[in-house]
Amino acid sequence: MSLSEASVEDIPHPPESSQSLAVVTSESARQKWKIAALEEKLQILESGHAVKQRETNYYVSKGRAIRRTVTLFDNIEDLICENDRRCDLGNEDENTTDEQDRLQTGYIALNHALPWFHPRASDLEYDDYSYMLKKGADAARGDDTSKLKSLVADWINRELKPDSPIDPEDKHYRGFINDTCGRLLCLTELDWNSPTIRAGIRDRADGYVVTEMSWPAFLYEKYTANQDNLEQGLFKSTLLLQAFKAIFTSPSSAREVTADGDAADVIETNRRAKKDFNSCKKVKTHVAQIIKMHAVTARSIAYVACQLRFALSSVSSWRSVDGDFDYIPFWQNIVDFFERPPGRAAQQRVTRLLAWWTSCILYILNSPQLISVS
DNA sequence: AGCACACTGGTCGATGCAAG
DNA sequence: CTTGCATCGACCAGTGTGCT
Known part of the structure; x- marks a missing residue:
């Protein structure tokens, strides 16, 4: 039986307590319950919540590379700030510190690790993606x-x-x-x-x-x-x-x-x-x-x-x-x-x-x- | 209370391998 | 060749703990 063949009325609700669990015993009832669970999953996937969830997972997942290949201790914000600072100053700032150079190299490493990052950085909701990347990292x-x-x-x-x-x-x-x-x-x-x-x-x-x-x-x-x-x-x-x-x-x-x-x-x-x-x-x-x-x-x-x-x-x-x-x-x-x-x-x-x-x-x-x- | 972290158990995908 | 099972390992969510 495909999902579309099972009408919504046919599907019993999943048991909410051990008492109701005892009711669902027959094989067909169990099958219907499984279908209900799958349909619910499908509905969630189709909803906006799923899109948001996927987006969250995406950034958290991409963030996993950061500590491993970009920086173990620096904040992502600091890398971005240093890059922004250099963009603003152009070639005028020639007396950079070791720390600033390290941050800038880190920013470049970040863009190697996450090539989509630089072009999209300005479009992203800063706090959200920064938090998710850090979480993954x-x-x-x-x-x-x-x-x-x-x-x-x-x-x-x-x-x-x-x-x-x-x-x-x-x-x-x-x-x-x-x-x-x-x-x-x-x-x-x-x-x-x-x-x-x-x-x-x-x-x-x-x-x-x-x-x-x-x-x-x-x-x-x-x-x-x-x-x-x-x-x-x-x-x-x-x-x-x-x-x-x-x-x-x-x-x-x-x-x-x-x-x-x-x-x-x-x-x-x-x-x-x-x-x-x-x-x-x-x-x-x-x-x-x-x-x-x-x-x-x-x-x-x-x-x-x-x-x-x-x-x-x-x-x-x-x-x-x-x-x-x-x-x-x-x-x-x-x-x-x-x-x-x-x-x-x-x-x-x-x-x-x-x-x-x-x-x-x-x-x-x-x-x-x-x-x-x- | 909020945060960061360790730990655990589960899911999922990739692969190997044996049996048919 | 296909199928089903076993294994490995990345990742994730939930939970407990210790610190501020």
């Missing part, structure tokens, strides 16, 4: 935080085999209390193996304060820095790659990550990524596809690094400060490292690093042309 960040909480524990237990395994469900025994997490969170210029330094860090004693001003060990290949060259192996840790894959391409793709860190050989990384991709179970469209991410960006790495640090810490609820460590300048430092390298040589190193990242991650998008390196 924060929801996605929350989803990722919760996802990494258990995944990071699994990866560490498997890769680093701590004496007492990390509880995937509990964060209280992470952070500097935990020997393995502490080693990863420790700044590279401090030797975690020294009991004095370990105690100093745990007591937040002078000289052992862990702030965002140095790179922590978890960012480095094999979790160790070369003190003579602090850029060597930076942003090439297995955990960082796994976290990136878990967020942008799927948790299952992150399971068997092996980072050998050979920056020169992007082609080899490419080949391995292809092999991994072919052996990995293909699942539903992943985040990178949904947000049309064709290359790994500075801001996506900064996002993942913050999420990873948060997962390693003992802080249970998302906030921007953890003891002496502030996530906002930490995120900014990473973005600046990639977006504002000092000089030509540094720029080339950064470009190579991003190409390496893209070759590690995005073969999954089946776009080999995107990961060829010039």
